[in-house]
Amino acid sequence: MNKTEPLAEVRDLKVRFVGREDTVHAVNGVSFAVHPGEVLCILGESGSGKSVTLRSLMRLLPDRARIEGDVRVGGQDVLKMSNRSLRDLRGGSVSMIFQEPMTALDPVYTVGEQIGETVRRHTGCDKAKARARALELLNLVRIPSAERRLDAYPHELSGGLRQRAMIAMALSCDPKLLLADEPTTALDATVQIQVLILLRKLQAEMGMGMIFVTHDLGVAAEIADNVAVMYAGRIVEYGPVERMMKAPLHPYTQGLLASTVHDQSRDQDIDAIPGSPPDMRRPPPGCGFAPRCVKARDVCRTAVPAERYPEPGRMAACVAVEVPEMAAA
């Protein structure tokens, strides 16, 4: 569907965290690609491996993480890169924004200094130019009285402004790919929608690719082109957001939509998914969702289901998904 080279391509990514007592199998074979101008949402609950997958793209994982597979960003093999070229990549052609701007920004430097530092590191320009660029960026992310905010410390800004400042820093070197790890989760409702709209506009204006990790279906519906639903370290469903919201394929996605509180009748219980996500120290041998799935068969508990493609551009890893004859051929 997209003839351009992907900005990022992940093949059979596996990440384990090896500890003294046990090993956490966080990501268990994930493949996807993101193209220029595309917004991919990775949707999943805590422990699904969504953030670990995102961080693998920049190799922002602790030493005890064992990464396998193939991760290519901008044509480069991230898993084989030297630390030096990784530093060139991070904040340059690929940058990242985080959930909590207060911990992602340095509390002892002003916002202007931090943004300027990034600009100087990647372009080698002088301080005055970097400051001018920082001001331009604060205006780009619609921070009011940007000139004054340049000399503010992170604690002097409200939550929404801090998040905008972090976005400004991430955009400082015109990245081709923006990685966003739940950037609106910690924000208030009226501020969350402002930041979502801002990110959507900036992404379209700059033609960036974006990978947006979230646990919130509503947020995905506001920002995604495509959605990859993760459960127990695997992508269980992938496809365009409109189709996924209207006609989810995988029983987990169906359960998630049904259990999300949104205008249900107050007279009835919510259709909750029974049970809780698996312990990834001991992941189930077959489909990760089988222990909670109403449609589970014996085969689901023994073998990982193969990917099925019932419609163009859509994938579901579930044996219950019917594939029409035409599409299967």
Added chain:
Amino acid sequence: MVMMDGMIPTPTPPADPRDRGGALQPLLIVRDLIKHFPIKGTGGRAVRAVDGVSFEVRKGETLGVVGESGCGKSTLARLLLHLIRPNSGELVFDGDPVDEPHGISVSALRRQVQMVFQDSYSSLNPRMPVRDSVAFGPYVQDKPKAEARDIAVNMLAKVGLNPDQFGPRYPHELSGGQKQRVNIARALATGPRMVILDEPVSALDKSVEAQVLNLLRALKRQFNLTYVFISHDLNVVRYISDRVLVMYLGKIVELGPVDSIFSAPRHPYTQALLASRPSMDPSRRIDDPPVTGDPPNPIDPPPGCRFHTRCPHAQAVCSAQEPRLIESLADDRHIAACHMHDPESGHTMAVAGSA
């Protein structure tokens, strides 16, 4: 689903032997509650967390409290249980003033009002098997040890945890949803009439959130409970509440029956809050933010109406004068603090709004 005007949406609860005031006496009356947190070294400046709040909690209802961070909803929750003491204001529980010579004591209040917190881990003792945590409340309230333990086993079963399997475990051995079930069991073990739930499902995954909401509703019916349900999630509040109270910077801006609030919000802040919810429909995305900016700092809240700095309808009167909580002529149970609903305020849109 559509509620007729003037109908009380809550069923009358069956008689409770502890009931003193009768069905029409509100279970809790809150009058002019104020809590300021002074900031050291600023010459008397203070965070005005709760700044003159009055409302009632009716017997058997679920009162939802919504608002953004810093609006004072969690401080309010703690004040209701006297976990922190208010600067001024009055609590009346089932007709008895709290912490007054002729009323009931704080410890007597806490026998009848319990609380469930957002963080399910930090509200359990990490060194105690969860069964003992649940038994602790009844035990300190003069139940013999064996009886307290029986109550704990019974309560764990009631919240859907097998007492033999989960009772001996420590909090770190449970998932978030299981820990929150334990907290609910702990709150109910003392047999309260009212439970204050402070963001009880906010830290849970969506699939588990639904389970806990269903459980809370089932327990409410089973034990004739009255809930004060605090949340920032409007969808959850709409689902679980009978009436909704909207707070902004320490003040009540709107209060009314849930359907009325969600179908015809009166205060511009409530309207903005509702319009800020993601649509869940990718073909109908929100293109312009309903309001701009962040909530101001509660240390120096704006004068007059506290929302006037972000309000699209703000006029001179809004920054000069604090709006009264006005009952609408059409529906006397839905009130909003906005000059547009006060015909005498001088706001040019006031007439249209109050008709």
